[in-house]
Amino acid sequence: MxxxxxxxxxxxxxxxxxxxxxxxxxxxxxxxxxxxxxxxxxxxxxxxxxxxxxxxxxxxxxxxxxxxxxxxxxxxxxxxxxxxxxxxxxxxxxxxxxxxxxxxxxxxxxDMKTLVGEVFLRYDRAYDAMSDIGESLIRDGDGILTRCFPEHSFMLSVAKAMKNGKRIRVYVPETRPYLQGAHLTEPCLREIGAECYLITDAMNAHFMQSGDISLYLTASDLAFSNALVVNKTGTLSDAILSRHFGIPYYAFSVNPSPDDEIPVIEYREGEDLKHVGGCAIAASEAKALYPCFDVISPDFVSGVVHPEGIYEGNNRWNRHR
Amino acid sequence: MxxxxxxxxxxxxxxxxxxxxxxxxxxxxxxxxxxxxxxxxxxxxxxxxxxxxxxxxxxxxxxxxxxxxxxxxxxxxxxxxxxxxxxxxxxxxxxxxxxxxxxxxxxxxxDMKTLVGEVFLRYDRAYDAMSDIGESLIRDGDGILTRCFPEHSFMLSVAKAMKNGKRIRVYVPETRPYLQGAHLTEPCLREIGAECYLITDAMNAHFMQSGDISLYLTASDLAFSNALVVNKTGTLSDAILSRHFGIPYYAFSVNPSPDDEIPVIEYREGEDLKHVGGCAIAASEAKALYPCFDVISPDFVSGVVHPEGIYEGNNRWNRHR
Missing domain, CATH: 1.20.120.420 (translation initiation factor eif-2b, domain 1)
Known part of the structure; x- marks a missing residue:
C-alpha cells in the first residue's frame, strides 16, 4: 500500500x-x-x-x-x-x-517502541481498508471532485482505481485561503499519475452542470455515525450541489464519532483571507470572515467511509448498495 | 444619483x-x-x-x-x-x-457631442431606474450576497436602501482568479458606508445555512427576457444554493437580450489561476481550468431587473409580487 x-x-x-x-x-x-x-x-x-x-x-x-x-x-x-x-x-x-x-x-x-509501532500499523491498515471501500465507489470514467487536502484514504482510493484500469479525472478546488488544494492535493495527484485539474473554489456547480463531475469524495475533520460530516468550508456548497445534480458524496473518517453533538464552528482570523503568500489581495481596511468548517447534514451525504464499512446518509444517489 | x-x-x-x-x-x-x-x-x-x-x-x-x-x-x-x-x-x-x-x-x-451625451444620460437614467427596483427588493435587516463586481445598479440599490434607513450587510466573495470582489466590490461598498465582509468563493452555502444571507443580487454579463442569466463563474453555485435555502436571486441587466440563444462559454487560460499578483500559488506543472461564465437556468432566478421592470424567473422565493 x-x-x-x-x-x-x-x-x-x-x-x-x-x-x-x-x-x-x-x-x-x-x-x-x-x-x-x-x-x-x-x-x-x-x-x-x-x-x-x-x-x-x-x-x-x-x-x-x-x-x-x-x-x-x-x-x-x-x-x-x-x-x-x-x-x-x-x-x-x-x-x-x-x-x-x-x-x-x-x-x-x-514497551514504547512497540506501542508506537502498533499505532502506525493500525492507521496504515485503516487507510488500506478505507481505500478499498473508496475504490469500490469509483467507476470507470468518473470525474471526481474533492476539496482541501483529502490525504491517505482518498489518494489510495484514486491510486487503486487507476491500478484497476479505471479511467478517472480529478477536479481540485484551490481551497482558499490556505490553498491546500493547489499546494498539496494537485501535486500529490499529479505524482501518482492521476489526470487532475485545478479549479477555483466556486466552479463546483459549473463542472457539475457540464457533466464533468460525477462523484464527490472528501476527507473529514469530524464525522459521526449518523453520517453528519464536518469538513473544510466549501464542502457544504459541494455537498448540496452534489445532491442537486444527482452526484454521490462520500467522506472518509478513520475515527467516526459515536455521538452526534455538533461542535461550535471555529472562526480563524479574517485577516488570513487578505494575503496570498506575500501578496496583499484586499485593502488593509477590509473586514473579512473566515469560518473554518462547514457542518453538513446527513441529507447531503451518501455515506461516511470508515475502516469497517460505511455509515449511510440520505443523499440517495449512493453507490454502495 | x-x-x-x-x-x-x-x-x-x-x-x-x-x-x-x-x-x-x-x-x-x-x-x-x-x-x-x-x-x-x-x-x-x-x-x-x-x-x-x-x-x-x-x-x-x-x-x-x-x-x-x-x-x-x-x-x-x-x-x-x-x-x-x-x-x-x-x-x-x-x-x-x-x-x-x-x-x-x-x-x-x-452633432457628435450631443449624441455621446445622450448615451451617457440614457445609461445614467437606466441605472437610476434599475436601482429603484433593486432598492425595493431589499428589506431592513437583509444580508446580501453578491459576486464579482456588480457595478452601478447594485451599488445604487444598496446606497438607496441605506438612505431609506434599511440596515443591511453585504457578503462579498473575493472572486478568484481576478479578485474583482476583493479589489473593486469591497472597497466600493466600504466607501458608500455599507457594512460588508469579504469571504472566500466557496463560503456561499456556509453563510446561507447560518441564516446570515437572505438575498442574492448580481450584475449579469448577459441576460435574457426569459430570465436566463449568464454571469461570472460561481453565480450558478450561488443561485442553486439560494433556491435551496429559500433566498431570492435577482440579476441586473441594462440591456436584456430578447432571444434565448445560450452563448458558447468562453474559457480563458488556466494559467491565470496559478498566480495571484506576483505570487505563484500552484506548481508550474499543474493544469488548471478557467471557464469564465456560468449559465443559470431561469429555475434559479427570481427575476432579471431591467430599466423598465422585472423579467420573472422560477425561483419562487421572489419579492417582487
Missing amino acids: ENLLPSILRHENISRIADGGVYITDRRALPFEKKEVFCPSWRECVSAIKEMVTQGGGPLEVALNAVLITSETHPDELEHAVRALSEARPTNTTMKREITGILKRYRAGE | ENLLPSILRHENISRIADGGVYITDRRALPFEKKEVFCPSWRECVSAIKEMVTQGGGPLEVALNAVLITSETHPDELEHAVRALSEARPTNTTMKREITGILKRYRAGE
Missing part, C-alpha cells in the same frame, strides 16, 4: 526520527520548496504543530515520534510532553486519544 | 477627456494604487480595452470618449475607430451597438 502513496504522505516524509530528534516536513513550503524543520525535543514538536508545519494526519505522526524519543531520552518528562502535545491542536482529538492511551500502557509496563 | 455612487463608478473616474486624449482609470491597480492610463488617440484606447485597463461598463465609456475625440481631431478615421473599438472586446455587444448607432446618426448629420 505504502508504495501507492504520493511521497509527502509516506511516513518518512511526514516526520522521522534522526540525529536524536524529530524531523518534520514543512508542508507550508510545498510545493515550491522541500524542507524539514528539526525538533531536538518534544518542546519544539509542540511549537511546530502549533505553527502548522504539518497538518491533517501529520500532527499524530509527529506526536508519536516525539513521545518515542522522550521515552528514550527524558522519560521523566513524558507526562508533561503528552499533555503539551495534546493541547497543541485542541480539535485534534485523535492525536490526544492515541498518545494518552500509549502513555497509560507504557506506565503499565509495555 | 451620481453622488450616491462610489468614486470609481463616477464618469470622471472611469474615463475622461483631457490634454487632447482619453484618460482611463486603471482598475487593475485598484485598490492599492490610483493611476490613470493616458491614450492620445482611439488606437491606444483599443489597446487599453484589450488589456483590461477597465472592465464591466468601463469600455463603453472609454469608447464613447474615443469616438468623440476622433470626431473632433481625425474625423476621417472615425469609421476605422468604431470598428476597432467594437472588436476590442467581442462579447461586449452593448459597446458595439452604441458606438455603431452613434456613427450612423453622425453620418446623417447629427
